[in-house]
Amino acid sequence: MGLRLSITLLALAALTTAVQAQDKTSDKTSDIIARGEYLARAGDCTACHTASEGRLFAGGRPMPTPFGTIYTSNITPDSETGIGKWSADDFYRTMHNGRFPDGGLIYPAMPFASYTKVTRADSDAIFAYLRSIQPVNQKNKPHELRFPYDNRQLILGWRTLFFSEGEFKPDASKSAEWNRGAYLVEGLGHCGMCHSPINALGGTSQSDAFKGGLIPMQNWYAPSLTSNREAGLGDWSIKDITDLLQTGVSTRGVVYGPMAEVVHNSLQYLNNEDTRAMAVYLKGIAEASAPPPPSSALPTTESSLLISLGKTVYDKNCASCHGTQGEGRPPHWPPLANNQSIEMQSAVNPIRMVLNGGYPPGTKGNPMPYGMPPFAGLLSDNEVAAVVSYIRTAWGNRGTPVSAREANELRSAPLN
Amino acid sequence: MFARTVASLAAIATFVAIDGAAAQTANQPPDTMAARVEACTPCHGNKGEGTSDVYFPRLAGKPAGYLYNQLLAFRSGRRKYPPMNYLLEFLPDPYLEAMAEYFASEHPPLPQPAPSEVSKDVLAQGELLATSGDANRNIPACVSCHGPELTGMQPGIPGLLGLRAAYVSAQLGAWRYGTRTAKSPDCMQLVAGHLTEADVTAVAAWLATRPAPTNPVPVPKGTYALPFGCGSQPN
Known part of the structure; x- marks a missing residue:
């Protein structure tokens, strides 16, 4: 009797231990999945792999490129149309080397040139998360690329020129925080995809990384992250940078255009430590640069006429929010004086903001953002050019005047 | 004396604190919806x-559920107008x-109707369709859903x-050609599909041409039964 009881107790104990072990494993699995979800946010996978009104990660979003339209793929764990049959190795190879499990080449619209820096552990976590979501049976749409870009072999040439495979290598001379920021910005964040000049072949070179460029097809200018003359954050406080990344607004300026999407879908979900690490890194890579010589295509007399008309337009339409001295009421009504995004060489963004207005993204930290009214219907090309010329040159701003033609050309820029 | 000084100092301190808070608020945009929707006003008016601009509709006083559905549709791109899609994204x-x-x-008060540019016969045809519909062509009266x-x-x-007229005509055209759609069953698409351009x-x-009624607010839900199902107005 006593023996039997002991055996039963022993068996019970063994069973309990097994159950506990199982709990631990499933705890660990759910930890990895949660981590993968977080990292997928950091990589902004959803922005491309979820179509408007479509199912999460089922793909099918059209991505217009100068070479034709690419449709994003289904990355749900559906075994027929998604990545249900993939292994963690397959997934890592896609992220790291830009190849499908069968060795096929992936178009570089997928930012594998950045994702190659992601560690194996992080890749595995993202894969575990994608395996855990609802499978969606939805066939991928074939791309609509023009000849000769529909030939995937061309990607080999592109890769030779612009792709260097390799995980992120920390810089031992920098802090752990700086390195974490670099890992996020250069890797999952794939910031260089927009903030680097893109050449005619759709590539960016390492030496030009983060130097800014016009985003093809969207006609927004993604400013340089290395030059303080543009969006370089060298003279921003860490708090202003983290505010901008996390909430979309800061006392120095707000995000708009394609960057609003990045904050909305990705950056607002990053924790304080990672956001701060990105801020430290971004502040670190910015270099003070000598002001470029003012170079306006406009004759001086035309410029001064424009600027004086611009002041009239400004005082009537803009000063009530942005202030007579361009001081704004930050963070919600951004300052225009000493605002890099107004002053920088390219006037595309300020012209577009005047024409189309815009809302910063609604975020956890700023759920009901204030918006800028569109003035396309209220101001003539000449008035748009005038007011943009005025804000680029008033209050010590060091931009150059713009012409009515530039304003007119941007009236037809795509809005979404 | 001492107590009085302390009290005065405390009062000053309080005053300074309040003043500081006021300065903080004064330097911020008003914390109101009116200030937040200023981006809407160049096209839709302050209220x-x-x-x-005849193509930009009045929003004031429309049912909140209808306006919300339109905002969702513009945000997702289901209803296409790039300046709106862009603002709400x-x-x-x-x-x-x-x-x-x-x-x-x-x-805000409804505007005085503008004099019509069409003939009396056309207006009479419009009135007939709007108030009685055309059963032979499966066209319900506007008033049967939009209210007497x-x-x-x-x-x-x-x-x-x-x-x-330009706005209503453009929207009915968009329903007819399928460029404006709503939740299924998409009642307006069915109705507009039966209309000719002349209709x-x-x-x-x-x-x-309709003047403002005495009480221009939408009637409560369920005031009358709809002639057919409508995805935008769940029962």
Whole structure:
């Protein structure tokens, strides 16, 4: 009797231990999945792999490129149309080397040139998360690329020129925080995809990384992250940078255009430590640069006429929010004086903001953002050019005047 | 004396603190919906009353549910108008709801109807379709859903007053050609599919001549039964 009881107790104990072990494993699995979800946010996978009104990660979003339209793929764990049959190795190879499990080449619209820096552990976590979501049976749409870009072999040439495979290598001379920021910005964040000049072949070179460029097809200018003359954050406080990344607004300026999407879908979900690490890194890579010589295509007399008309337009339409001295009421009504995004060489963004207005993204930290009214219907090309010329040159701003033609050309820029 | 000094100092301190807080607030935009929706006003008017542009609709006083549905449709791109799609793209649901509530609760007076540019016969045809429909062609009367006074019904059916003929005509055209769609069953697409271009001109013209009723607010949900199912107005 006593023996039997002991055996039963022993068996019970063994069973309990097994159950506990199982709990631990499933705890660990759910930890990895949660981590993968977080990292997928950091990589902004959803922005491309979820179509408007479509199912999460089922793909099918059209991505217009100068070479034709690419449709994003289904990355749900559906075994027929998604990545249900993939292994963690397959997934890592896609992220790291830009190849499908069968060795096929992936178009570089997928930012594998950045994702190659992601560690194996992080890749595995993202894969575990994608395996855990609802499978969606939805066939991928074939791309609509023009000849000769529909030939995937061309990607080999592109890769030779612009792709260097390799995980992120920390810089031992920098802090752990700086390195974490670099890992996020250069890797999952794939910031260089927009903030680097893109050449005619759709590539960016390492030496030009983060130097800014016009985003093809969207006609927004993604400013340089290395030059303080543009969006370089060298003279921003860490708090202003983290505010901008996390909430979309800061006392120095707000995000708009394609960057609003990045904050909305990705950056607002990053924790304080990672956001701060990105801020430290971004502040670190910015270099003070000598002001470029003012170079306006406009004759001086035309410029001064424009600027004086611009002041009239400004005082009537803009000063009530942005202030007579361009001081704004930050963070919600951004300052225009000493605002890099107004002053920088390219006037595309300020012209577009005047024409189309815009809302910063609604975020956890700023759920009901204030918006800028569109003035396309209220101001003539000449008035748009005038007011943009005025804000680029008033209050010590060091931009150059713009012409009515530039304003007119941007009236037809795509809005979404 | 000492106590009095302390009290005065405390009062000054309080004053300074309040002053500081006031300065902080003064330096911020007003914490109101009116300030938050200023981006809407160049096209829709300060209180959503509409502007001189005949293609931009009045928003004021329409049912909040209808306005919310439109905001969602513009945000997702289901309803296509790039300037609207662009403005709303990254705004969360609760904020869009608050915007809809804001314009629904505004009641600036309805404008005086403008003199019509169409003939009396066309107006009479418009009135007939709007008030009686055409059973032979499966066209229900506008009033059977939008209400006897055309003020709409809570929560999803818009009033048709204060809209210019050009706007109504453009929207009916968009329903006919399938470029404007709504939740299934898409009742307006069914109705508009039965209309000819001449019908559209006539109905749009007659609607634009309607004067404001005594009580221009949408009637409560369930005031009358709809002639058929409508995805935008769940029972």
